[in-house]
Structures are given as structure tokens and as C-alpha cells.
Amino acid sequence: MAMNHYCEHDDHEMMKIEVNLDDMNPEWLGIVMEKLFCAGANDVYYSSIYMKKSRPAVLLHILVHRDKLEKMMEIVFEETTTFGLRYYPVSCYRLGRSWITVDTKWGEPVRIKIGIFREKTVQFSPEYEDCAKIAREKGIPLKEVYREALRLAESENCP
Numbered sequence: 796m797a798m799n800h801y802c803e804h805d806d807h808e809m810m811k812i813e814v815n816l817d818d819m820n821p822e823w824l825g826i827v828m829e830k831l832f833c834a835g836a837n838d839v840y841y842s843s844i845y846m847k848k849s850r851p852a853v854l855l856h857i858l859v860h861r862d863k864l865e866k867m868m869e870i871v872f873e874e875t876t877t878f879g880l881r882y883y884p885v886s887c888y889r890l891g892r893s894w895i896t897v898d899t900k901w902g903e904p905v906r907i908k909i910g911i912f913r914e915k916t917v918q919f920s921p922e923y924e925d926c927a928k929i930a931r932e933k934g935i936p937l938k939e940v941y942r943e944a945l946r947l948a949e950s951e952n953c954p
Contacts, residue, residue, distance in 0.1 A: 802891050803890050805889075806886065809886065810861045810883065814877050815852055815854055816854070816855055816875055817850050817852035818876050819853070819876040824841060826874065831857055831870055839858075855875070890911055891911035892910060893908075895951065895952070898947075900943060901929050903929045906925055916952060921948070
């Protein structure tokens with residue numbers, strides 16, 4: 796289900812899934828995350844935890860629209876070693892979003908996501924892929940590309 800993120804809004808249709816993984820090869824985590832994102836997860840991340848008997852483990856967190864819950868469960872059970880998971884409804888507040896493109900001094904464009912709260916711009920976020928491409932091709936630090944993109948975005952969008 797495609798959501799309109801141009802306007803800020805509460806999303807009451809989300810589910811949070813949590814999975815404890817204490818006996819799984821951590822090398823497998825990358826493909827699990829990849830498959831979850833490809834299947835429509837809004838967010839996927841891991842936290843370090845300790846389970847009974849002080850066993851180190853990983854807590855897998857998944858944020859997803861409720862209509863994709865079944866697919867997320869299928870991926871988790873097929874791709875991990877868990878025998879169970881927890882899920883519960885959550886509400887998410889989302890900023891309004893718009894995009895601009897700035898032309899950097901390196902002759903390459905960078906897309907910028909703009910976050911809007913109560914009709915006021917509160918965030919500028921350069922697209923990582925654009926910045927990383929410039930950094931690699933020009934042999935410059937990534938943070939320098941980010942600084943330049945932010946400077947351009949702010950100067951174009953501030954009175």
C-alpha cells in the first residue's frame with residue numbers, strides 16, 4: 796500500500812515485529828534485512844541483547860504496514876533460526892516530505908529530502924547514494940559532500 800508522504804500525518808496502520816536471535820550465524824543478518832526491505836518493510840534494524848544464561852543475542856526489529864505482516868513472518872521463519880516472534884500495533888508520526896535537487900561544485904547533482912512539520916521546514920537530508928557516488932568518483936570524504944549538499948539546500952530554502 797503506497798502512502799502519501801507529502802503531508803505530515805499519523806499512521807495508525809503499522810506493526811512492530813520483534814525477534815530474539817540467539818543461535819543464528821550473524822553473517823545471515825544482511826540477507827534477512829535485504830529480503831525484509833524488498834518485501835516492503837518500512838524499517839529494519841538490530842540491537843544487541845543478552846538472553847538467559849547471559850547468552851549474547853540479536854534483537855531484530857521490523858516496522859511494517861499491517862497488510863505486509865504475513866509476508867514479514869514468512870521471511871523471518873524461513874530465513875532465521877527463531878521459533879517465535881512478537882508483534883503489536885504501533886502508530887508512527889511522519890513529517891511531510893518534498894524533494895529538491897542541488898548542483899554541487901563537483902558538477903554532480905544531489906537529491907535532498909526536505910522534512911516539513913506544521914508547514915515549516917525542519918529537516919534537510921541528502922540522499923546517501925548520490926553523495927557516496929560523488930565521494931567515490933572524486934576521491935573526497937563523504938562528509939565533505941554532505942556538508943556541501945546541506946549548505947546548498949539550506950541556502951536555496953532559507954530567506
